[in-house]
Amino acid sequence: MITRERVEEILKESGVLLEGHFLLTSGRHSDKYMQCAKIFRHPKYSEELCAALAEMFQGEQIDVVIGPAMGAVQMAYEVSRAVGCENFFTERVDGAMALRRGFEVTPGMRCLLVEDVVTTGGSVKEVAELVRQAGGIVVGIGSIVDRSNGKVDFGVPFHAVYPVEVVSWEADECPLCKEGKLPVVKPGSRKQPGTK
Numbered sequence: 001m002i003t004r005e006r007v008e009e010i011l012k013e014s015g016v017l018l019e020g021h022f023l024l025t026s027g028r029h030s031d032k033y034m035q036c037a038k039i040f041r042h043p044k045y046s047e048e049l050c051a052a053l054a055e056m057f058q059g060e061q062i063d064v065v066i067g068p069a070m071g072a073v074q075m076a077y078e079v080s081r082a083v084g085c086e087n088f089f090t091e092r093v094d095g096a097m098a099l100r101r102g103f104e105v106t107p108g109m110r111c112l113l114v115e116d117v118v119t120t121g122g123s124v125k126e127v128a129e130l131v132r133q134a135g136g137i138v139v140g141i142g143s144i145v146d147r148s149n150g151k152v153d154f155g156v157p158f159h160a161v162y163p164v165e166v167v168s169w170e171a172d173e174c175p176l177c178k179e180g181k182l183p184v185v186k187p188g189s190r191k192q193p194g195t196k
Contacts, residue, residue, distance in 0.1 A: 002052035007162045010045045014038050021174075021182035026119075028168040031176060033187050034145050036116035040074040047078060049161050053114070053142045054082035056159035060139045063110045064088055066131065068097060068123045071116040079114050079142065090127050097126040099134075107135030118143040118160065121152040128154065 011017040015038045022033040040046045065087045067076030073089045080087035088103040105111060111131045115124045121141075128138045138156050146152070146160030169175065176182055 001055065002048065002161065004162070007049070007052075010039070010049060011162065014042050014045050018187065021176040021184050023171075023184050023186040024168055026168070027171065029171055029174040029176060029184060030166055030168040032166050034117060034147070034166070035187060036144055037071060039116070039144065040078075046074065047082075049144050050075060050078035051082040052161050053144065053159065054079050056142065056161075057083070057112055057140050057157075060112070061110050062112045062139060064105070065112045065114055066090060066105075066127060067114045067116075068127050072114050075114050075116050075144070079112070083112070090130060097123070097130050099130065105131050105134035105136040109134075109136040110139050111136045112139055113141045115141070115143045117145045117147060118152055118158075119147045121148075121154060125154065128156075 011034070016034050016036055018033045018035065019031060022030050024030055039049060062083050062085050064085055065076045065080040065083060067073060067089050069089045069091045076087040076089055088099060090097045091100055093100070099105065113124050113127050113131070118124065124141055128141070131138050140157040140159065141154045142158070143160045144162060146163040147166045149163050149165035152158065171177065177184070
Protein backbone atom coordinates (compact mmCIF):
# COMPACT_ATOMS: atom_id res chain seq x y z
CA MET A 1 0.00 0.00 0.00
CA ILE A 2 1.41 3.37 -1.04
CA THR A 3 1.80 5.99 1.71
CA ARG A 4 0.45 9.54 1.54
CA GLU A 5 4.02 10.80 1.99
CA ARG A 6 5.16 8.82 -1.08
CA VAL A 7 2.25 10.16 -3.15
CA GLU A 8 3.11 13.75 -2.15
CA GLU A 9 6.75 13.10 -3.03
CA ILE A 10 5.72 11.88 -6.51
CA LEU A 11 3.37 14.85 -7.03
CA LYS A 12 6.14 17.32 -6.15
CA GLU A 13 8.91 15.54 -8.11
CA SER A 14 6.74 15.33 -11.24
CA GLY A 15 5.70 19.00 -11.04
CA VAL A 16 2.03 18.18 -10.47
CA LEU A 17 1.60 20.12 -7.24
CA LEU A 18 2.00 23.82 -8.00
CA GLU A 19 1.88 26.65 -5.50
CA GLY A 20 1.10 30.28 -6.31
CA HIS A 21 -2.09 32.18 -7.26
CA PHE A 22 -4.38 30.32 -9.66
CA LEU A 23 -7.67 30.91 -11.44
CA LEU A 24 -9.53 27.59 -11.42
CA THR A 25 -11.95 26.38 -14.11
CA SER A 26 -14.81 27.13 -11.68
CA GLY A 27 -13.77 30.80 -11.62
CA ARG A 28 -12.56 30.51 -8.02
CA HIS A 29 -9.00 31.35 -6.91
CA SER A 30 -6.59 29.04 -5.07
CA ASP A 31 -3.02 29.00 -3.79
CA LYS A 32 -2.55 25.40 -5.05
CA TYR A 33 -3.11 23.72 -8.39
CA MET A 34 -2.64 20.13 -9.51
CA GLN A 35 -1.75 19.43 -13.14
CA CYS A 36 -2.08 15.64 -13.06
CA ALA A 37 -1.30 15.20 -16.76
CA LYS A 38 2.36 15.69 -15.78
CA ILE A 39 2.35 12.38 -13.90
CA PHE A 40 1.99 10.51 -17.17
CA ARG A 41 5.19 12.02 -18.61
CA HIS A 42 7.00 9.74 -16.15
CA PRO A 43 6.24 6.01 -16.60
CA LYS A 44 7.77 5.13 -13.23
CA TYR A 45 5.37 7.49 -11.41
CA SER A 46 2.27 6.64 -13.42
CA GLU A 47 2.92 2.92 -13.01
CA GLU A 48 3.34 3.28 -9.23
CA LEU A 49 0.25 5.45 -8.70
CA CYS A 50 -2.01 3.45 -11.04
CA ALA A 51 -0.91 0.15 -9.47
CA ALA A 52 -1.78 1.62 -6.05
CA LEU A 53 -5.22 2.58 -7.37
CA ALA A 54 -5.76 -0.88 -8.90
CA GLU A 55 -4.88 -2.40 -5.51
CA MET A 56 -7.78 -0.46 -3.95
CA PHE A 57 -10.18 -2.43 -6.18
CA GLN A 58 -8.53 -5.80 -5.53
CA GLY A 59 -11.12 -8.55 -5.28
CA GLU A 60 -13.52 -6.87 -7.74
CA GLN A 61 -14.09 -8.68 -11.01
CA ILE A 62 -13.21 -6.04 -13.63
CA ASP A 63 -13.65 -6.66 -17.35
CA VAL A 64 -12.53 -3.24 -18.59
CA VAL A 65 -11.12 0.04 -17.29
CA ILE A 66 -12.61 3.14 -18.94
CA GLY A 67 -11.38 6.73 -18.72
CA PRO A 68 -12.64 9.92 -20.34
CA ALA A 69 -10.34 11.57 -22.89
CA MET A 70 -8.05 13.33 -22.62
CA GLY A 71 -6.93 13.25 -19.02
CA ALA A 72 -7.58 9.58 -18.32
CA VAL A 73 -6.53 7.89 -21.57
CA GLN A 74 -3.06 6.94 -20.33
CA MET A 75 -4.40 6.33 -16.85
CA ALA A 76 -7.00 3.80 -18.07
CA TYR A 77 -4.20 1.92 -19.83
CA GLU A 78 -1.94 1.89 -16.75
CA VAL A 79 -4.70 0.82 -14.35
CA SER A 80 -5.88 -1.91 -16.75
CA ARG A 81 -2.31 -3.17 -16.99
CA ALA A 82 -2.18 -3.51 -13.20
CA VAL A 83 -5.63 -5.17 -13.11
CA GLY A 84 -4.91 -7.42 -16.11
CA CYS A 85 -7.86 -6.48 -18.33
CA GLU A 86 -8.77 -4.37 -21.37
CA ASN A 87 -9.11 -0.58 -21.40
CA PHE A 88 -11.22 1.92 -23.35
CA PHE A 89 -11.56 5.65 -23.42
CA THR A 90 -14.54 7.88 -24.13
CA GLU A 91 -14.51 11.03 -26.22
CA ARG A 92 -16.78 14.03 -26.55
CA VAL A 93 -18.90 13.99 -29.69
CA ASP A 94 -21.13 17.05 -30.12
CA GLY A 95 -20.62 17.82 -26.42
CA ALA A 96 -21.60 14.38 -25.11
CA MET A 97 -19.41 11.46 -23.98
CA ALA A 98 -19.31 8.60 -26.48
CA LEU A 99 -17.49 5.35 -27.12
CA ARG A 100 -15.86 5.31 -30.58
CA ARG A 101 -13.04 3.48 -32.37
CA GLY A 102 -14.69 0.08 -31.96
CA PHE A 103 -14.92 0.32 -28.16
CA GLU A 104 -18.16 -1.23 -26.95
CA VAL A 105 -19.67 -1.91 -23.55
CA THR A 106 -21.83 -5.04 -23.66
CA PRO A 107 -24.61 -6.02 -21.22
CA GLY A 108 -23.18 -7.33 -17.94
CA MET A 109 -19.66 -5.99 -18.62
CA ARG A 110 -18.05 -4.98 -15.33
CA CYS A 111 -16.42 -1.56 -15.73
CA LEU A 112 -14.02 0.35 -13.50
CA LEU A 113 -14.06 4.05 -14.39
CA VAL A 114 -11.00 6.21 -13.81
CA GLU A 115 -10.22 9.92 -13.89
CA ASP A 116 -6.92 11.64 -13.13
CA VAL A 117 -8.50 14.37 -10.97
CA VAL A 118 -12.00 14.47 -9.49
CA THR A 119 -13.38 17.83 -8.38
CA THR A 120 -17.13 17.53 -9.01
CA GLY A 121 -16.95 14.24 -10.93
CA GLY A 122 -18.92 15.58 -13.89
CA SER A 123 -17.03 13.81 -16.69
CA VAL A 124 -16.89 10.44 -14.96
CA LYS A 125 -20.61 10.67 -14.10
CA GLU A 126 -21.27 11.05 -17.83
CA VAL A 127 -19.17 7.95 -18.52
CA ALA A 128 -21.06 6.03 -15.83
CA GLU A 129 -24.37 6.91 -17.48
CA LEU A 130 -23.01 5.81 -20.87
CA VAL A 131 -21.95 2.45 -19.37
CA ARG A 132 -25.33 1.92 -17.69
CA GLN A 133 -27.26 2.78 -20.88
CA ALA A 134 -25.27 0.05 -22.67
CA GLY A 135 -26.17 -2.47 -19.95
CA GLY A 136 -22.74 -2.41 -18.30
CA ILE A 137 -22.09 -2.45 -14.57
CA VAL A 138 -20.04 0.30 -12.91
CA VAL A 139 -18.11 -1.60 -10.22
CA GLY A 140 -16.30 1.50 -9.00
CA ILE A 141 -14.64 4.81 -9.77
CA GLY A 142 -11.01 5.63 -9.08
CA SER A 143 -8.82 8.70 -9.36
CA ILE A 144 -5.27 9.74 -8.65
CA VAL A 145 -6.39 12.98 -6.95
CA ASP A 146 -9.75 13.62 -5.30
CA ARG A 147 -9.92 17.40 -4.81
CA SER A 148 -13.27 17.04 -3.01
CA ASN A 149 -11.64 15.02 -0.19
CA GLY A 150 -14.35 12.35 -0.42
CA LYS A 151 -17.36 14.69 -0.74
CA VAL A 152 -18.41 13.50 -4.23
CA ASP A 153 -20.92 10.64 -4.08
CA PHE A 154 -21.04 8.47 -7.20
CA GLY A 155 -23.33 5.82 -5.69
CA VAL A 156 -20.59 3.19 -6.22
CA PRO A 157 -17.28 2.59 -4.44
CA PHE A 158 -14.93 5.54 -5.04
CA HIS A 159 -11.24 5.44 -4.17
CA ALA A 160 -8.48 7.98 -4.72
CA VAL A 161 -4.75 7.61 -4.24
CA TYR A 162 -4.59 11.19 -2.96
CA PRO A 163 -7.76 12.62 -1.37
CA VAL A 164 -7.24 16.28 -0.51
CA GLU A 165 -9.33 19.39 -0.07
CA VAL A 166 -7.86 22.22 -2.11
CA VAL A 167 -8.89 25.51 -0.53
CA SER A 168 -10.35 28.05 -2.93
CA TRP A 169 -12.07 31.42 -2.73
CA GLU A 170 -14.48 33.50 -4.78
CA ALA A 171 -12.44 36.09 -6.71
CA ASP A 172 -13.77 39.00 -4.64
CA GLU A 173 -12.85 37.18 -1.40
CA CYS A 174 -9.38 36.00 -2.47
CA PRO A 175 -6.72 36.91 0.12
CA LEU A 176 -4.00 36.64 -2.54
CA CYS A 177 -5.73 39.27 -4.69
CA LYS A 178 -6.05 41.52 -1.63
CA GLU A 179 -2.31 41.16 -0.92
CA GLY A 180 -1.56 42.01 -4.55
CA LYS A 181 1.86 40.28 -4.49
CA LEU A 182 1.20 37.39 -6.90
CA PRO A 183 -0.47 37.75 -10.30
CA VAL A 184 -3.30 35.29 -10.97
CA VAL A 185 -2.40 32.48 -13.41
CA LYS A 186 -4.89 30.34 -15.40
CA PRO A 187 -3.44 26.81 -15.74
CA GLY A 188 -5.24 23.74 -17.06
CA SER A 189 -6.76 22.68 -20.33
CA ARG A 190 -10.31 24.05 -20.30
CA LYS A 191 -11.11 27.53 -21.51
CA GLN A 192 -12.76 29.98 -19.17
CA PRO A 193 -15.85 31.76 -20.46
CA GLY A 194 -14.70 35.00 -22.06
CA THR A 195 -11.05 33.91 -22.46
CA LYS A 196 -9.07 32.95 -25.53
